[in-house]
Amino acid sequence: MASITIRDVRKSYAKMQVVHGVNLDIQSGEFVVILGPSGCGKSTLLRMIAGLEEISDGTIAIDGTVVNKREPRERGCAMVFQNYALYPHMSVAQNIGYSLKVAGVPSAERTQRIQAVARILELEHLLDRKPMALSGGQRQRVAMGRAMIREPKVFLFDEPLSNLDAKLRVQMRSEIRKLHRRLNATSVFVTHDQVEAMTLADRLVVMNGGRVEQVGTPAQVYSRPASRFVATFVGAPAMNVLEGEVTLEGLSLLGGGRKLNISRAGLPVGSKVAVGIRPEAVRMVAPGTPGALAATVDLVEELGAGRVVYVDLDGAPFSVVTSETVHPEPGSAIGLQFAESDLHFFSSETGSRLDVFKASVPEPAL
């Protein structure tokens, strides 16, 4: 149980800076997921917490003690690696118990603790096997056992599920979640998979280009994305974003010249904005319905429980998620409706969220 305090942490390789001043407070016992595209610096940040990368600038403190200069073993962190990193020549029991062996724990106690961990992870019958003879999910569990046995203050996960197949991933996800509830240890989990991030996190940290874009609960990040990047990165399919310009009447969409009727509280006429709407918040109606945007269906993806309809909105790609039993044909005309409260506005220049707008019901002004 430990809190982690990250202050102005930067990382540069030679002249390339990859992490630009990250500030983050992780509470004791919290499950924090760092989410971002590849190359955003999320793994680097995790490795700096672990002590595997040097911190170029700033400080990282675990339980109030600055650990910048400490060796990984002195930090009380345990890490689960993406490719499991099991020692191929050791049996499962030896793999799990290796850190205890290094620490000089007597063999009787070691065996006992290995047994205890194996019981939790249901690995008891596999203790004598070599990693080569295990399936992906079993290897993953051994890797977690290796982290657990040290009873660390902090668990670090570096994309541990990305090598598993889809079904196993869902299963391991809930196992990790259960394990966390049971051990209640502070955990930092790095992933690029937003479903993983949403389901696991107490708090979500979205990173992009070496910066933290937003910190919040999964629900907060989903419903009030702090930037255009977060809006399009979190949620599947991605949020639809249309470029527009504030006019006297409301908002004129670039491209087709359509207009959305909205009040423009606080924003000067002529300023450029991006307006976003989640595919889940759009309703498909019959073409020509008053107050609906007219569009043409491009492509329909069947998901079983629902379908994703990709439509063409004056050349701009736009997707709609529908669970209704309508089966629109590609090429057919439809109408799109959404509530003004579901609209998100972002500055076209900085990409940050604008909360000055109060939208009214949009109307096609063709």
Place this chain on the structure above:
Amino acid sequence: MVERTPILNFFTHLILFVGFVFCVAPFVIVAIAASHNLKDVNDVPMSLLPGSDFWVNIKTAWTTADLGPKLFNSFVMAAGVAAGKVIISALTAFSIVYFRYPGRMLIFWLIFVTLMLPLEVRIVPTYAVVANVLSPYQAIMDVTGVSWLIEKVSGVQVSLSLGLLNSYTGLIMPLIATATGTFLYRQFFLTVPDELTEAARMDGAGALRFFIDILLPLSRNNMAALGTIMFLWAWNQYLWPLLITTDQSHATAVTELKQLIPNVGGAPEWHIAMAGTLIVMLPPLIVVVLMQRWFVRGLIATEK
């Protein structure tokens, strides 16, 4: 591209067979010659049907050249070289791959240069050093005037001397100091995933612990391969043992074979010489047969 036509099959097998005959024929002739008596072995042409004196000849060769102790010497030298090589190569490669320190690349290239300087090239200076290991230090002290100073102050004349002629150390050491194994290990260490190193660090293992617990067990195959090659290489050394073993007690089996080769004017006892050759060939053969499985695996690349 693999083509399979009867004609091509025939030719590939023909080439294979010719190669096989080239390799094995001399060995067969040695074995046959070793089974003849003095008269038959000197017949021209020599009969290619085996004679009946094989064991007699083996026994004669064994006692004439006193092969027992010589084989022991050879074995100590070859095993020592093999073990020394494996240890030195693993350690140097470990240092080069896993540590960052100033001059690392310079050291790497210096090691590389030793590849271009085989023992035969540096045999005179190497002999001088082995004859007196401390001679370089003596030279340095003489040149810098340190020995002069010590002599003036204490009245003792400095003369450092530690000879390794006629010793196992002298036989083994100069053969160890080359780079071949370092490269084999370096290539292997580079294929060990970084995550494994990091996992060991997270588990609290220091550098040496990681080396002993993780790297060495993983490089078992490489060790077997390198050990086998070096054993054979050291076993077959002729020039160096001949040079530094002036005393019979440290002579090796390979150099002692010369004792069996008929002198000018002596009886042409080629059957004894061939029998001796067979005896000397046997131990390396056994090593290869025993190590073959690991040996091949170690050279083929990493197992997945």
